Amino acid sequence: MSKYNARKIEYKGNVFDSKVECEYYQYLENRLHIDGFDYIELQPRYELIPKFGKQRKAEYIADFALWNGNQLVEVIDVKGMATDTAKLKAKIFKYKYQDVKLTWICKAPKYTGKQWITYEELQKIRRERKKEK
Template sequence: MAKIKSRKTSYYGNEFDSKAEGEFYLLLRADENVLDIELQPQYTLLSAFSVPCHRCEGKGKVENQKTLRMNKCTLCSSTGKRMRQPWKYTADFKVTYKDGKEEVIDVKGYANERFPLVKKMFENVMGFELVVWQKNNKKGWVRK
C-alpha cells in the first residue's frame, strides 16, 4: 500500500489531514442547512477480544526445556489468552442537519485498497451509510 502524501491544513483553528478535507469543511460551514459539524468522530467496528495463547495452549504455563519445570508463559503473561486491539475507524465529519438528519462523511482524494473493506464494515456495524465525497478537478465535489 502506497503512502498518501497530503498536506495538513488549518481552518478556523481546526487542523485537517488534507487540503481537500479542509475545503470540504468550509463548504459545510457555508451550508445554511447544517446545524452541527463534529470533527473526527470515532467508531468501534470490532471490539477488543482474546484468543488462546499458542505457546502455552491456553494453560498459562510452559515447560522449560532445560529444567523440565513449568514456567510462566511470557507470551501471554500467564493468562492463557492473548488480547487483540479493537478495530476503530475515525471518519472526517459527522454532520447534523436542521431537519434532524445525520450523515457520517469521509472526504477522499484517493481511496486506497483497504477503504472499500472499511466502508463495508462500517455500514454493516453501524447500520447506516458512510458518505464519501471526492473532489474532481472538472466536476467539483462528487458524492461517491
C-alpha cells in the same frame, strides 16, 4: 506529509489531514442549517470490532459527522483514493451502522465540472472514460 503527499492544514484551530479535507469542511460550514444539519463533528470514531484478548479494537475514523440536534444525519469521508483497507472498513461500517448514511466525497472538477461528487460517481465516470479510449 502523509503517504499520499497530503500536507496537514490548520483552519480555525482545527487541523485537517489535507487541503481538500479543509476545503470540504469550509463547504459544509457554508451549508450549515441549509442542508438539514446544525453541527459538524470532526474525526468521529466508530467501533467496528471491539478489543478482545491481545487484539486491538478496529475503528472507522471518518472526516465528518453531520448532526441535527441529537440526530446523526450523515457520516462523510473525503477521499482522493480508496485503499483496500478503507473499502473493507466502509463495508463493515455499513453493515454495523445500517441506520447511518456513509458518504465518500471527492473533489473532481476536472472530470465533471462539479466541485464535489461522491466517490461512487467518480468511479462510474472513470469507468466510462476508460471504455471510450
